[in-house]
Amino acid sequence: MFNQESYLKAINFAALYHKDQQTPKGLSYLTHLSSVAMEVIAACNSSSLKEVESTVAISCALLHDVLEDTNCTMDNLFDNFSEEIALGVEALSKDKTLETKKEQMQDSINKLLTQKYPVQMVKLADRITNLQTPPEQWSKEKIAEYLKESKFIFSCLKNSNIYLAKRLEEKMEDYKQYL
Numbered sequence: 001m002f003n004q005e006s007y008l009k010a011i012n013f014a015a016l017y018h019k020d021q022q023t024p025k026g027l028s029y030l031t032h033l034s035s036v037a038m039e040v041i042a043a044c045n046s047s048s049l050k051e052v053e054s055t056v057a058i059s060c061a062l063l064h065d066v067l068e069d070t071n072c073t074m075d076n077l078f079d080n081f082s083e084e085i086a087l088g089v090e091a092l093s094k095d096k097t098l099e100t101k102k103e104q105m106q107d108s109i110n111k112l113l114t115q116k117y118p119v120q121m122v123k124l125a126d127r128i129t130n131l132q133t134p135p136e137q138w139s140k141e142k143i144a145e146y147l148k149e150s151k152f153i154f155s156c157l158k159n160s161n162i163y164l165a166k167r168l169e170e171k172m173e174d175y176k177q178y179l
Helices: 004-017 030-047 051-063 072-079 084-091 102-112 117-130 140-160 162-178
Strands: none
Touching: 004 030, 004 051, 030 051, 030 117, 030 162, 051 084, 051 117, 072 084, 084 102, 084 117, 102 117, 102 140, 117 140, 117 162, 140 162
């Protein structure tokens, strides 16, 4: 289904770069990365993806925040992973030089649309994982905006994986309870 050695290489690499980071709930950041990878693994199983495609998707899931949230560089990724994985992680990363979150999201989606489905799947899995109970300090407006952004992601990437598209639809429906 996927290459276990590639999984270990990616999670260990991510662990080194994210070592001091925590989720908003105070857990090791690896919890988030593992949750995204779990969604991708389930999607790979249900979709009968080939080992190579599954390995790319799962590796990108484990590495998807390493450029955005750490001091990891593209050179670090190219030195340790395939070009496809490095470019996939880059496409999954927001360009924080852009002024607004909306511009960052649009740019990220545009980059993802140039990638193969296994990379696009990771964005769906990431959003599924993030659609948990919102932080207490979020206003109803912020929650509504996050749901709207989730619908945008869904509309652009739903064809990348039927299983994840259905999961994201369900999570968005459940998320409405916070409005």
